[in-house]
Amino acid sequence: GQQLNQSPQSMFIQEGEDVSMNCTSSSIFNTWLWYKQDPGEGPVLLIALYKAGELTSNGRLTAQFGITRKDSFLNISASIPSDVGIYFCAGQPRNSGNTPLVFGKGTRLSVIA
């Protein structure tokens, strides 16, 4: 099946630093989504991207749909302690018909105050 490679697997940063993580695939995707999972909760949708090259922001978060349609990245600016959690990318492969999103394995973010 389709696979998404998400990196890094984990990262430790100082409060105030910017964060960047990405997701790649060998296949072309129609949509890219980014979710955040807080400890003890379910993933929450942060940003959804539908067009190649699209750049979308949600507060301090910015995500882009790669021009090749095979990747996406998520940036967090000026990190704060509540940014801690697991960030998942997800996407809908092209030509896959009516099939569910494919999820990456997540990037675990720790913020040191």
Next chain:
Amino acid sequence: DARVTQTPRDKVTEMGQEVTMRCQPILGHNTVFWYRQTMKQGLELLAYFRNRAPLDDSGMPKDRFSAEMPDATLATLKIQPSEPRDSAVYFCASGLVIEGEQFFGPGTRLTVL
């Protein structure tokens, strides 16, 4: 505030016992997904439904797991008999279309002793 709800939030049981997890999808969503999350495997798709009909349950161990939607407001995931290796967090998600955005519930943390 439309949300997916799941009950129970936590369940501790002994090996061999039956476990039933319940999910109420967001009103108006006609697709429902069941996932299992472990540290080792990440998010695994177990089964999904559209308009209460099961479309794919190939991710589930067939001999012990079953998923149903008795009505549009209730999805159930049952494990009988449960085993220690079933210990995980089980998430339900709902959406408008199979290939679209998914909205997750808070999960059921299952511990099988």
